[in-house]
Amino acid sequence: MSKPSIPKGTRDFGPVIMARRNWMFSIMRRSFERYGFQPIETPAMESLSTLTGKYGDEGDQLIFKLLNNGDFMAKANSNALDSKDSKALLPSISKKALRYDLTVPFARFVVMSRNDLAFPFRRYQMQTVWRGDRPGKGRYQEFTQCDADIIGSESILCELDLMQLFNEVLSGLGVPGYQIMVNDRRLLNGLARSWGIESQFSDLTVALDKWDKIGEDGVRKELHERGMSSEQIENVMSIFDLLDSQDVFARLKGVQALLLPEDEEAQNAHNEVLKLLEMAIDSGVPISCISFDPTLARGLNYYTGAIFEVRVKDAPVGSICGGGRYANLTGIFGWEGMSGVGISFGADRIYDVLEHFQAFPVESSTGPQVLVLMLDHDAEAGVLKMTSALRNKGIRASAYPSVAKLKKQMKYAADLGVNFVVMAGEEERLQKEWTVRHMETGQQQQLSEAAVLDLIRTTL
């Protein structure tokens, strides 16, 4: 028999990691619901046609496709078989695929459920997504996204709500030194107009989006390869100078100065971003956690207004959250003109950050707090009684299920990381007193059942 293994890019989560993940998700869920977001879930399997064409050619390649069940070759495209053409063969042997993100399934859900939903519709969704990316440090083929979106309103109060939500969740999780980076696609549009490169807008955003991977020189090179003149490139690079100031409003002012004064759309966008930042600070988001970054572009094409990214100072990963406004997300499924704005928390990266800074709190452990030991064969009834009594008080407890040497049972208790052990044996039967041991201090006492429960409850 070969040694079992799991596919590369996937992970098993053992008890310690899972307890922390569950704690993370519970903090997020509580914040989402406090902000009036409602939960939905969509199937892991979507029709292949729902997903293809939504993430670009590269994305299409990375979508995991499910083989049709049964005798899939019976309906396989013969021409494609003859020419061994994987791409042409695909639709005849696969009808379903695994979701690649939560945004496209959300758009499909909204279109299909439009008659049952009240708009603006605020939903949160915390589910696994799958991507056939090359696995690497912090990059998995299976990971969890936690999204919050508001669809059906153009109001900037929605952006504000999401900035407050970033702050609520990330401070609730104790993420140290997070920075909510803000920009607006309309400002980038305005800059492109003022530099006369409107027609190369997507070249601009693609190049900017690579900045944290390729650096400023890389961006220059990329823009050059995409056909921009030296003057145009220098214009673009001038926005990096704005990053010299740490002052949010100074940076924004700097961008405004680069816009054409008569460019009403861009000037309006500037005013809106200014208002958004002011409101966010007024409503309690610490100014130290907010940044305006004119070089922020976000790769995805569907963003049309405000865009967000959250980075963590000195963290071993890139951005941990992202998002933005999209004017027409449901248009891909035939429902035009529904504007919305959404953000996504990358749970796996947030986990990595918290682990890096050793920032998980004690309460993120959910292992048993007490182990009841069985000292001899007659102790069974006592073990059951004490275990039930502990659980009835809401204490997480289990019992050693058979008689074994005390040393072995104590080692098991230590491995489990319990706070107390309670021993059931002859002493307990004769004197009605239990030996209870505090694992951390090693202090051991003989107490009545009620006193044992009291001691444990007050100490935990």
Next chain:
Amino acid sequence: MSKPSIPKGTRDFGPVIMARRNWMFSIMRRSFERYGFQPIETPAMESLSTLTGKYGDEGDQLIFKLLNNGDFMAKANSNALDSKDSKALLPSISKKALRYDLTVPFARFVVMSRNDLAFPFRRYQMQTVWRGDRPGKGRYQEFTQCDADIIGSESILCELDLMQLFNEVLSGLGVPGYQIMVNDRRLLNGLARSWGIESQFSDLTVALDKWDKIGEDGVRKELHERGMSSEQIENVMSIFDLLDSQDVFARLKGVQALLLPEDEEAQNAHNEVLKLLEMAIDSGVPISCISFDPTLARGLNYYTGAIFEVRVKDAPVGSICGGGRYANLTGIFGWEGMSGVGISFGADRIYDVLEHFQAFPVESSTGPQVLVLMLDHDAEAGVLKMTSALRNKGIRASAYPSVAKLKKQMKYAADLGVNFVVMAGEEERLQKEWTVRHMETGQQQQLSEAAVLDLIRTTL
């Protein structure tokens, strides 16, 4: 553009359903942890070789296989292509598949993590599984299992723990009229020995397992087709007579009478089942919720001792939980002799039962409790202030994000199902008093901010 849809056998879960599902999962999680079970999760994608051969030929057919990414045809088996042989082609174009249950991945996890775990290891796992079954009422291609297992102990206290856990979870969820059915594979073995049909044991269990679908006559026919004599069949059917008594212990006594007195293994099993049932009742599981069913067989081959199934009286679905003892689960991955026992809660069926009996409690709703209305353009600051104040008190609140007719905003509040609306407008700015309306009674008051918060907190 074609109308979007989702694959048959899959479901979208909207806000009402999701809130109830989350409530269910939180009750289960709390009980699992109180019983000292620790959470793990395994990847949705397993190596194909991990899953195949574990669920029988029929099961293998129902496993969802993932097509290799990229140019999968490049490595396709040429002979299989020429002969259009799906089964022979499969291993050359697919290396991964979706998990089919949580038990096999758990066994793999235990073998791979054996050095990091303390045994007996108690784990719970709540995750989606996928099966290419024909979709039907209560039968989905994607559904959630919630499993609790104890591996590494032969003690009957483990069985007892799981019976208590059934009771704790199902009473916690308010499932009405649940029956925990108990039997033991070793009793069935003993009966087979006493009837001289040991060699047809798996025919026996397969036929019994179909009883609730095909009835007693169906079981007779099945046994006949599998080559049993009339006398053997009458012997088997005699255990159905034992069901005439509702008394747990009378039934068990009836089975004992059918065992060979010198069959030590079977007699021991009888004594253990008797002890288990007595202990379960002693430890607080209501006798009305426990049943002993000598016809219970459970189809799966890996069960070797106690077996469980939970059914609900007058419910529209079959069993909602199952489980049992397995002497050698990890043997399939090369680690022999680890005995364990586990149970599985079928979350989707439990949901269907609770919905059928309209048994979801009020607290299973997590929608916004308050909507703050925006009566005019100057009300923005007031809206923000009140919304934040509500959220800071832990109240689930959102705001109407733009000015709209009062009627429209009130309709939205009603659609959301909020308990209160609070209005921000001129009155609030001039008099510092907010109009707050209780949606259920229609009662409307003018109150200070503090009084609004008090009223809402005390009413909710």
